[in-house]
Amino acid sequence: AAPFSQPKIVIIGHTLSAFIGICAHMMLVPIMDGSVILAAPLAVSLSTMGMMMIGCVHPPAGGTCLIACLGKSSTL
Numbered sequence: 001a002a003p004f005s006q007p008k009i010v011i012i013g014h015t016l017s018a019f020i021g022i023c024a025h026m027m028l029v030p031i032m033d034g035s036v037i038l039a040a041p042l043a044v045s046l047s048t049m050g051m052m053m054i055g056c057v058h059p060p061a062g063g064t065c066l067i068a069c070l071g072k073s074s075t076l
Helices: 007-028 039-054 061-070
Strands: none
């Protein structure tokens, strides 16, 4: 019954946050020579703003964004 825990909000919030976290990692970490000192807080902030803009705020999705941003790049 909690408004922030409805299935639609959970799925959209985590998906958007993961996408933003991966994009921030791919764009900013190579520029900063492997440091996430700028990418991590920027990704979480953009994720929160994005969720607020589309009306699907799920606070734990900020953690998903941070995990996605802090992850290491895999080489194929």
